[in-house]
Each structure stands twice: as structure tokens, then as C-alpha cells.
Amino acid sequence: MSKLLxxxxxxxxGQSVFAHAFLETSTPENGATVDAPEQLxxxxxxxxxxxxxxxxxxxxxxxEDADSDALAAIANGLMTTHFNLGLDSVIETTLVxxxxxxxxxxxxxxxxxxxxxxxxxxxxxxxHTSQDFITFVVQASTE
Amino acid sequence: xxxxxxxxKTIMLTSAVGLVGLVVLRTYLFPSAHHNRGQMIFTWLFAIxxxxxxxxxxxxxxxxxxGYANAELVWNYLQNTRHGLALWWRLGATLGLAIFxxxxxxxxxxxxxxxxxxxSLVLLxxxxxxxxxxxxxxxxxxxxWLHFMAAASWAGGLVMFVIMPTTLIPSTTKTSTTTKTxxxxxxxxxxxxxxxxxxxxxxxxxxxxxxxxTGILSARLHVSRVNTLVTTSYGWALLVKVGLVLITLMxxxxxxxxxxxxFQRQQSLSFDAPETSSTHHPLIRALRYExxxxxxVLAATGVLSTQPMPHE
Numbered sequence: 001m002s003k004l005l006x007x008x009x010x011x012x013x014g015q016s017v018f019a020h021a022f023l024e025t026s027t028p029e030n031g032a033t034v035d036a037p038e039q040l041x042x043x044x045x046x047x048x049x050x051x052x053x054x055x056x057x058x059x060x061x062x063x064e065d066a067d068s069d070a071l072a073a074i075a076n077g078l079m080t081t082h083f084n085l086g087l088d089s090v091i092e093t094t095l096v097x098x099x100x101x102x103x104x105x106x107x108x109x110x111x112x113x114x115x116x117x118x119x120x121x122x123x124x125x126x127x128h129t130s131q132d133f134i135t136f137v138v139q140a141s142t143e
Numbered sequence: 144x145x146x147x148x149x150x151x152k153t154i155m156l157t158s159a160v161g162l163v164g165l166v167v168l169r170t171y172l173f174p175s176a177h178h179n180r181g182q183m184i185f186t187w188l189f190a191i192x193x194x195x196x197x198x199x200x201x202x203x204x205x206x207x208x209x210g211y212a213n214a215e216l217v218w219n220y221l222q223n224t225r226h227g228l229a230l231w232w233r234l235g236a237t238l239g240l241a242i243f244x245x246x247x248x249x250x251x252x253x254x255x256x257x258x259x260x261x262x263s264l265v266l267l268x269x270x271x272x273x274x275x276x277x278x279x280x281x282x283x284x285x286x287x288w289l290h291f292m293a294a295a296s297w298a299g300g301l302v303m304f305v306i307m308p309t310t311l312i313p314s315t316t317k318t319s320t321t322t323k324t325x326x327x328x329x330x331x332x333x334x335x336x337x338x339x340x341x342x343x344x345x346x347x348x349x350x351x352x353x354x355x356x357t358g359i360l361s362a363r364l365h366v367s368r369v370n371t372l373v374t375t376s377y378g379w380a381l382l383v384k385v386g387l388v389l390i391t392l393m394x395x396x397x398x399x400x401x402x403x404x405x406f407q408r409q410q411s412l413s414f415d416a417p418e419t420s421s422t423h424h425p426l427i428r429a430l431r432y433e434x435x436x437x438x439x440v441l442a443a444t445g446v447l448s449t450q451p452m453p454h455e
Binding site: 046047049051052053054084099100121122123124125126127128129 | 200204205207208209210219220223224225226272273274276277278
């Protein structure tokens with residue numbers, strides 16, 4: 001029934017209702033604990049204008065016993081206080097992806113063990129902007 | 144910032160639809176009518192508004208991402224983004240269309256062909272950076288384009304038709320107020336208006352058919368959850384737009400099957416004081432309501448295009 005209703009609405013409006021440049025998958029996954037990654041791969045639901053999107057990797061200070069929810073809460077606050085302000089604490093990354101692409105690849109420098117938040121504000125090809133972040137923890141090398 | 148964005152989008156949509164309306168008026172509704180300065184003023188007003196709002200939209204978009212904008216960034220943006228590429232095409236197509244709309248001595252078939260292509264290109268520059276374009280590939284863009292062309296032809300043609308009797312062909316309508324002694328002079332502009340009304344009615348019917356077909360195909364491509372319609376700003380804006388379209392469709396149906404036949408009967412019975420009887424006829428009033436509603440739908444579409452879509 002709901003699909004019928006939505007079909008009727010779309011029929012009249014001609015609009016595509018459910019799409020946006022939201023993150024679909026990432027490597028490492030959001031909240032994951034991993035060995036130091038060499039690159040970050042973000043896959044969005046729509047093609048992104050990479051030249052006019054901002055990606056920043058920030059180290060996050062968290063208590064040792066903090067879980068992924070606590071890490072996300074701290075990163076959410078950092079998004080307001082640290083993102084896109086040209087701070088020295090931003091870890092330099094290299095954007096590999098060019099032009100318009102739904103998959104964005106960032107090359108990373110060697111990362112120390114600890115928690116990190118990758119924040120972004122992206123422009124999708126339909127000129128909409130959106131911002132979000134993922135967090136991950138780099139564990140100490142076991143070698 | 145969001146309202147500035149929505150205002151710019153509405154100005155762009157309205158101006159583009161206005162240009163399409165002038166093409167419809169010139170090539171389909173009144174191909175043999177006199178073209179005057181009023182039409183020229185509308186042409187360049189719409190063209191300048193469309194291009195100025197498009198340029199401002201670039202600055203607003205860059206600022207929304209980076210927090211600032213300068214000439215170098217704008218130039219980079221215009222050269223390296225799909226939005227920028229679409230705007231170059233929009234600039235060329237809009238200027239071309241405005242120039243051809245300003246030329247009055249071209250052969251009818253040539254001007255119809257060139258203006259049709261230019262107007263289609265102007266609309267394509269919107270579809271190429273629409274939600275549909277972001278979601279998928281060429282089928283989605285083609286559907287959006289067809290949908291927009293049908294809507295623009297209907298809305299633009301209707302709005303220009305409503306404005307037309309007092310501004311676009313004054314030299315013909317004013318002669319209709321003369322005395323009964325010049326019966327042939329009196330009937331000429333009325334035949335012109337009646338023919339235009341019939342064509343507008345046919346155009347509306349065709350446009351609604353295309354809107355329904357493209358809507359069905361869009362629904363098959365994009366149908367998903369319904370609850371976000373009432374839980375997001377995008378969903379509410381969409382519902383308002385759909386409500387306005389439904390009301391417009393009802394008025395359009397009444398015009399097509401009730402008021403237009405009545406108007407034709409009345410006009411065929413009497414040529415007495417034809418302009419007075421025309422402007423006060425329920426059909427003319429209903430057409431004005433329909434035009435106002437369609438412009439409101441355009442404004443709703445402008446707001447809609449700035450809303451973040453629900454996260455699936």
C-alpha cells in the first residue's frame with residue numbers, strides 16, 4: 001500500500017525521493033579497530049565533486065576504556081569545533097580520486113596508534129552539500 | 144542561506160519556464176501573431192534573470208562548502224565541476240534562444256526548430272545537475288528532462304497566454320473593441336485567441352500525458368519507503384507540491400471540458416463587445432488561477448530542489 005501511495009506521488013511530482021550523497025561503505029569501517037591503514041576508501045550514494053569537497057583527518061583524544069559510541073560522540077563535537085578551520089592538528093592526507101566519483105580514496109601517512117575521525121563536507125553533482133564523519137582506532141602493531 | 148538558495152533556484156526555474164513559454168507562444172499558440180516590444184522585454188528579462196541567478200548560485204554553492212568564495216575559485220568551479228559545465232551550456236543556449244526570440248524575420252519553420260533546440264538545451268542544463276542525475280545515469284536524466292520539458296511547455300505556455308492579451312499582441316486585441324461595422328476586423332483577433340486557447344488545451348493534455356508517463360517510469364526507478372514523506376522537510380515540500388499540482392490538474396480539466404466549450408459557444412453566437420465578454424468569462428479567470436498555481440508549483444520545486452533528500 002505504501003509503495004502504491006509513493007508511486008502515485010512520484011507519478012505526479014516526477015521527483016526522485018530517496019537519494020543523497022550519504023556514505024554507503026567505508027574502509028576501514030566506521031568504529032572499527034584496525035592496523036594502521038595506508039588509505040581510506042569512502043563510497044557515497046552519489047558522485048561527489050572531489051575538487052570542491054573537504055576531507056580532514058583528525059586525531060581524537062579519548063579515554064582508554066571508551067567504546068565506539070563514546071568515540072563517535074567526541075568526534076561529533078570535534079566536527080563543530082575543529083572542522084575546516086585550518087588547524088595545525090589536521091593530519092595531511094592526499095586525495096587520489098579526481099573529478100566526479102562516488103568512491104573517494106585518500107592516501108594516509110603512517111598513523112600512530114590511537115583514535116581518529118575522518119570528517120568531510122562534500123558537494124554532490126546535483127549541487128547539494130552534506131557533511132558527516134567516521135571514526136576508527138589504529139591499534140598498536142603486534143609485530 | 145537555504146532560503147537564498149531556494150529563491151535563486153525559483154528564479155532560475157521561473158525564468159527558464161518563461162523562456163520556454165515564449166517559444167511555445169511564438170511557435171505553437173500564435174505563430175501568425177504580431178510580435179512586439181513587450182515580447183522582447185520579457186525575453187531579455189527572463190534571460191538576464193536566469194543567467195544572473197545561475198551565476199549567484201555558483202557563489203552560494205562554493206561558500207556553502209568552503210565558507211568563502213573568490214574569483215579564482217569560481218573560475219575553477221566553472222571549469223572542473225558538472226555544475227560549471229552545465230552553466231556554460233546554459234549561457235550559450237540562453238543567449239542563443241534570446242537572440243532567436245528577438246529576431247522576427249526568420250522563416251517560421253527555421254525559427255521553430257532553432258528555438259525548440261535551444262529551449263530544450265536550457266532545460267537539459269537543469270536535468271544534468273538534478274537529483275536524477277546524481278542518482279543514476281542517462282535514463283534518469285532523460286526522464287527528468289522529458290518531465291521538465293512537458294511541465295515547462297504547459298506552465299510557460301499558459302502563463303504567457305494569460306499575459307499575452309494585454310501585453311504581447313495589443314495591436315490585434317485592441318482592434319477588437321471597435322464597432323460592429325468592422326466585423327471581419329473584430330473576428331480576426333478572436334479567431335486568433337480561440338485558436339490559441341484550443342492549442343493551449345491540447346498542449347496541456349499532451350503535457351499531462353507525458354508527465355504521467357515519465358512519473359510512472361521515475362516511480363519504477365526510485366520507489367522506496369513512504370514514511371519519510373511526513374518525517375522530513377523534503378517529504379513535506381514534496382507533498383505540498385503534489386497537492387498544488389492536483390488542484391491545478393482539476394482546474395485544467397474544468398477548463399478543457401467545461402469552460403472552453405462554453406467559451407467557444409458564446410464566441411460563435413456573438414461578436415458584441417467581444418473583449419469585455421472574453422476577459423470576464425469564467426474560462427479566463429480559471430486560466431489565471433491555473434497560471435498562478437503553476438507558478439506556485441515552480442516555487443515549490445525551487446524549495447524542493449534545495450532540500451536534503453531523506454537518508455535511505
